[in-house]
Amino acid sequence: MKENKTKPDIRFKGFTDDWEQRKLGEIVGIYDGVHQTPKYQDSGIMFLSVENISTLQSTKYISEEDFKRDYKVYPQENDILMTRIGDVGTTNVMTDNTLKAYYVSLALLKYKNTNPYFLSNAMQSNYVQKGLANRTLKTAVPMKINKDEIGKVDVILTAAVEEQSKIGSYFKNLDNLITLHQRECNQLKELKKTMLKKMFPRDGSNIPEVRFAGFTDDWEQRKLGDVTQIIMGQSPDGSTYSETPKDYILVQGNSDIKDGWVEPRLWTTQMTKKADVGDLIMSVRAPAGSMGKTAYNVVIGRGVAAIKGNEFIFQSLIKKDIEGFWKKITTGSTFESLNSNDIKNSNLLVPVNEEQIKIGQYFSQLDNLITLHQRELEILKNLKKTCLKRMFI
Known part of the structure; x- marks a missing residue:
């Protein structure tokens, strides 16, 4: 990227003004998660860490008492969470006000006047990612970026609220499509694991739990x-x-x-x-x-x-x-x-008749469905990469 570049390659119709450079700390409040490992329990307030950034869902919980004690500031709808330990710079936007706690491996960014979906994706641009990388402590194990360093990173953005909104909505819809295909792909993979268990005999048995109609013979070893x-x-x-x-x-x-x-x-x-x-x-x-x-x-x-x-x-x-x-x-x-x-x-263990063919065909069709969703997912992810390069500076 040229240092004097002030406009992205692709823009929505009607927007021509130069974008401006700002420090992240000027446009968001930046907060830390708890540093100590919490006392987990089976229910309560959901506890998020770096591995939960893609879904903002977790199976770990803390008590309401611990939450009230440790979190004076906590994630709310339209806030941004960013990974800062191990993986540095991956972001996601909170979509509701359900109470959630978060670990030190995440930074909480509370936007001021900036569209959160616009900013979250602007932070995935090469320009901001390079700025984060330059301030990351790579000698630390795992590598991390200190909270105060995040606010010093430059971001180039449009001051036009409507342009931010259009760009933010575009990427929000694209991310929703990516999430949909990822979820369907994961569900199909789980279905396949389940059917592999049910359509092949379990240990100690010579017949499967689920069979096609008309097949009753024992399988042979x-x-x-x-x-x-x-x-x-x-x-x-x-x-x-x-x-x-x-x-x-x-x-x-x-x-x-x-x-x-x-x-x-x-x-x-x-x-x-x-x-x-x-x-x-x-x-x-x-x-x-x-x-x-x-x-x-x-x-x-x-x-x-x-x-x-x-x-x-x-x-x-x-x-x-x-x-x-x-x-x-x-x-x-x-x-x-x-x-x-x-x-x-x-x-x-194998069936000695055409049951073998039918089982193979079933799983082949299931594999084809999985491959289809994986390809769609790859296309969408590549589209997003291209758009991040051309719709941001």
Whole structure:
């Protein structure tokens, strides 16, 4: 950003005046949370800390007596909370007057004449984030910004109340959309965890709790190596690796898998062991047991194995991972790993008819819904990043 820039790139129609530079301390009152760890209880006044900034909801509570003793100033509707220990500079706006307590890891910003949604997002701009970073004690563990330093940070804003209101409303609506998709995505993920428990047999049983109509037969135990082909990876010569597209996509571990699919990150010109389109990819090193699929023909390194299995097998292995099965059989004291025999000899309960296909289809559709919401969420988050750059200075 040029130092003499006084107007954002994008504005609502009708606004042309220069924006002005102010200190945060001139436009908000800044307050501290309690420094001592409170005495928690099951109900009472909700207690917020840095990890609660995205939702402003918590499962921790303190008594009304402690609240009255420790909080002469407390969050109210349209106030801003900002993280200041560990994570520095993330903000959120209070939406109601329900009493809430807050820890020292959060700073309370009480706005004076500034639209809170405008200011909260202005504080996410690169300009303000850089100012906060410059005053953050990075040598502290965890890093933090002192309360008095927050007020010294510069922010550039419009003095026009109507322009602040329009910008604030735009970002409030965008944040609500992001929250909606995040909530739906989280709910679908929780649904999947629940159905993995109910549609696969529990320990000691050979039939699941929930089944498709028409299926009553017991499931049968098989070893994974007997029902599918498993190929352990072999890393190419490191000198052949490239971050620009070459002959083959290289998969080395969990870092090459995003949202359950291989995502090209590295390439190689050397073919060692390979996996084909549609194969299942298992990480065999930390975190051992995490699963993905590949939509590419790939070279697999030592950190992964390729499994030629169907959708049912894929979901079965995901269930094992969620339940911590693989962690129980990993080897290595400092670097956990799974060997070929560990994987091949692992037991699976499987239906021996088309129930297997129906279960696979159900979870595939559920995964597609999750992916859809994740993509929408990513689009909205990227839109917000772009708007923060172009609608603020």
